[in-house]
Amino acid sequence: MTRAVLEAVSAWAVPVLVAGIPLYALLRRVKVYPAFLEGAREGFRVGVRIIPPLVAVFVALGLFRASGALEALAALVAPLTERLGVPASVLPMVLVRPLSGGAALGVAGEVLRSEGAESRAGYLVSVMAGSTETTFYVLAVYFGAAGVSRYRQALPAGLLADLAGFAASVAVVRAFFG
Amino acid sequence: MGFVWVLLIASSVAVAAARGRMGFLSGAIADSAGRAVTLSIGLVGMLSLWLGLMKVAERAGLVEALARLARPLLCRLFPEVRADSPAMGAMVMNLSANLLGLGNAATPFGVKAMEELEKENPNPGTATDAQALFCAMNTASLQLVPASVIALRAAAGARQPADILGATLIASACAVAVAILSAKLLGRLYRAAGPAAPGGGG
Numbered sequence A: 001m002t003r004a005v006l007e008a009v010s011a012w013a014v015p016v017l018v019a020g021i022p023l024y025a026l027l028r029r030v031k032v033y034p035a036f037l038e039g040a041r042e043g044f045r046v047g048v049r050i051i052p053p054l055v056a057v058f059v060a061l062g063l064f065r066a067s068g069a070l071e072a073l074a075a076l077v078a079p080l081t082e083r084l085g086v087p088a089s090v091l092p093m094v095l096v097r098p099l100s101g102g103a104a105l106g107v108a109g110e111v112l113r114s115e116g117a118e119s120r121a122g123y124l125v126s127v128m129a130g131s132t133e134t135t136f137y138v139l140a141v142y143f144g145a146a147g148v149s150r151y152r153q154a155l156p157a158g159l160l161a162d163l164a165g166f167a168a169s170v171a172v173v174r175a176f177f178g
Numbered sequence B: 001m002g003f004v005w006v007l008l009i010a011s012s013v014a015v016a017a018a019r020g021r022m023g024f025l026s027g028a029i030a031d032s033a034g035r036a037v038t039l040s041i042g043l044v045g046m047l048s049l050w051l052g053l054m055k056v057a058e059r060a061g062l063v064e065a066l067a068r069l070a071r072p073l074l075c076r077l078f079p080e081v082r083a084d085s086p087a088m089g090a091m092v093m094n095l096s097a098n099l100l101g102l103g104n105a106a107t108p109f110g111v112k113a114m115e116e117l118e119k120e121n122p123n124p125g126t127a128t129d130a131q132a133l134f135c136a137m138n139t140a141s142l143q144l145v146p147a148s149v150i151a152l153r154a155a156a157g158a159r160q161p162a163d164i165l166g167a168t169l170i171a172s173a174c175a176v177a178v179a180i181l182s183a184k185l186l187g188r189l190y191r192a193a194g195p196a197a198p199g200g201g202g
Helices: A002-027 A032-049 A051-066 A069-083 A091-096 A101-115 A120-131 A135-146 A154-177 B002-019 B022-059 B062-077 B086-099 B103-119 B129-139 B147-155 B161-192
Strands: none
Touching: A002 A032, A002 B022, A002 B062, A002 B103, A002 B147, A032 A051, A032 A135, A032 B022, A032 B103, A051 A069, A051 A135, A051 B002, A051 B022, A069 A091, A069 B002, A091 A101, A091 A120, A101 A120, A101 B147, A120 A154, A120 B147, A120 B161, A135 A154, A135 B103, A135 B129, A154 B129, A154 B161, B002 B022, B022 B062, B022 B086, B022 B103, B062 B086, B086 B103, B086 B129, B103 B129, B129 B161, B147 B161
């Protein structure tokens, strides 16, 4: 039931908005097409503007993974996180989630396949991936587009939010799924 | 960001040297730089579409109406942003798109909001408290339904792939609460330390 509703919502939301906004505007006697073009013209400018910060962040994170620094960090914190209730197979999710959305889904898919969707590790990676975002990517895109290079408290706040999401995931999965 | 960036790169190169993985680095550098460009250009289509639709919605008074609905909440979160600022409208669109899980639409609206906030920034190039808070909220997952994870669970043969919904909502709420609290509290710290302080602004 929930699943059918969810699927309907995700299938309908975008088409309804894409049709509904211009239709409503037309009824309000807005010159729809010129307005659309005026707004859309910004798209390319923004896309080009975020290239430099994204290159900077992607290269740094690419190096971090290719050098083995990520694995070294994982080996370093594994004893601690295991005691806190994060199995070794789920630890890569914690480390990779703020860095790369694609890699995080890769980790989730791997754990779900090898340990099963209804295992504790399976629930844990799912809830972790679903309750956090790719912090470094979001900051690079948003601040990059605005031309801001000093992020001030945004980075520590974003990473603290990720930590809170992970900690809450461990607690909630234990409470809900044992 | 400057400090974190240099630290990430320098420590990675040092670790690679110690583990004899130097040979992998040049390839990773070229690969990452290329992917950053592919991704940015790939975003242009969705950026154009949603920024165009947003302009249409603006002219029709839809953004204004939505902003008025969310005003009590947003004015409390962002007291330094004027209620009738164009940034408010864009932020509301971004947060609503996030809640609905329309990631493709949330990014263009968020980018627009950041640009509008930057126009009101007395210190261009350095994040304002409003920009930092807005970004921190976006780095926490606001979406009500994590569609990609549910799809992954379905593919892995889960009998009820959406059974994580309740748990995810609670964990997301914790993450968002911490994002807001820490952005507000750390903002005070950074302000006390002066505009150009800790690590070039993190």
